Amino acid sequence: MRALTQDRYGWEHLRVGEVPDPEPGQGQVLVKVRAAGVNPYDWHYATGQPLVARAMMGTFTGPRPLVRGADLSGVVVAAGPGVTQYAPGDEVFGFGTGGTFAELALAEVGSIARRPVDLTHVEAAAMPMxxxxxxxxxxxxxxxxxxxxxxxxxxxxxxxxxxxxxxxxxxxxxxxxxxxxxxxxxxxxxxxxxxxxxxxxxxxxxxxxxxxxxxxxxxxxxxxxxxxxxxxxxxxxxxxxxxxxxxxxxxxxxxxxxxxxxxxxNVSATTSGEDLGVLEGLVADGVLLPIVSATYPLERAVDAIRQVAGHGHARGKLVVTIS
Ligand SMILES: NC(=O)c1ccc[n+]([C@@H]2O[C@H](COP(=O)([O-])OP(=O)(O)OC[C@H]3O[C@@H](n4cnc5c(N)ncnc54)[C@H](OP(=O)(O)O)[C@@H]3O)[C@@H](O)[C@H]2O)c1
CATH class of the missing domain: 3.40.50.720 (NAD(P)-binding Rossmann-like Domain)
Structure with missing residues (x-):
């Protein structure tokens, strides 16, 4: 599959290329990513800033996982062992694991929810983090x-x-x-x-x-x-x-x-599927709407991450569209 990958910190190490398709493990689903939201989180991983956070982001020289991106909206294509909540064809949004600026991404079932019916994949992908x-x-x-x-x-x-x-x-x-x-x-x-x-x-x-x-x-x-x-x-x-x-x-x-x-x-946000459900309710009630100011194809995902780097000036959310 195609993905935005990076084996070392630094903008120059981000590139779109072919990587092996991931396989869902216990409690995971494999999602065909339609859109993936961009967050300052991606900038931290891209640059390895601040330096002290590298201990959590991977190794001192490079981030783990190799694929960037945390948010996703897409369609389940396979369910791993033990998964009963989702089946192929289900439309979901939430937090990926192992990177989401990619054609396929893994997600823990506890970190996703069904895509709000009122939102497009691009809008839903803007929400998770x-x-x-x-x-x-x-x-x-x-x-x-x-x-x-x-x-x-x-x-x-x-x-x-x-x-x-x-x-x-x-x-x-x-x-x-x-x-x-x-x-x-x-x-x-x-x-x-x-x-x-x-x-x-x-x-x-x-x-x-x-x-x-x-x-x-x-x-x-x-x-x-x-x-x-x-x-x-x-x-x-x-x-x-x-x-x-x-x-x-x-x-x-x-x-x-x-x-x-x-x-x-200071709150360290958790990847809660339950809270995605709460947000879905607010969307359904008409009191919450994601504003997406720009979309970028996977090939230009780095440009999107640069927009939220450091003292960024993004308007609402930026979203990478995959397929
Ligand atoms: N605690 C957690 O678990 C957690 C999770 C995710 C993110 N974060 C952190 O949350 C922060 C915000 O993330 P985000 O996704 O909202 O970032 P963002 O989308 O890049 O938004 C930042 C906004 O701040 C505005 N801004 C820039 N300078 C400003 C100033 N001096 N005063 C007021 N507004 C200013 C920017 O636009 P304008 O200047 O044009 O108004 C922009 O709209 C980041 O630092 C991120 O690291 C924490």
């Missing part, structure tokens, strides 16, 4: 109706889902984004939009119950200043590079939380 991360953060925050939440990176992958979910739950949403995305963020449910090129959300008199930071490289101390006493900072901006990236701030967050009048929370 970004929408599940948004949902798991807002749930961990126990966000309630009437609370005021500020969301940075509101026009990007996680942010545009978070704006919609928070608004659907009855929260008052302030979206922080660039001027290009302001109208979209308002349409998605934000009652107020802060254009970060003109105003600084961490300055001024505004106070929020929750600040959910996905971009902007704000210091947690600065964000803490704009939450109410007892408020919450959801620290999810992983865009820093270098040796340690965002790790020092995140590792000291529990200690800092004890010394300051606000809490800091």
């Amino acid at each position: 970004a929408a599940v991360t948004a949902l798991q953060y807002l749930r961990a925050a126990e966000l309630r109706a009437g609370q005021h939440i500020a969301i940075t990176g509101a026009g990007g992958g996680i942010g545009h889902f978070a704006v919609q979910i928070a608004a659907a739950w009855g929260a008052e949403v302030t979206g922080v984004c660039g001027p290009r995305n302001a109208a979209m963020v308002r349409e998605l449910g934000a009652s107020e939009v802060i254009d970060y090129t003109k105003d600084d959300v961490t300055a001024g008199e505004r106070r929020f119950d929750v600040v959910f930071t996905n971009a902007g490289r704000y210091s947690l101390r600065a964000l803490g200043r704009v939450v109410v006493p007892g408020g919450l900072v959801l620290a999810n901006d992983g865009s820093r590079e270098g040796l340690l990236g965002p790790m020092p701030e995140l590792m000291t967050a529990p200690l800092v939380s004890r010394m300051r009048p606000y809490r800091i929370l």
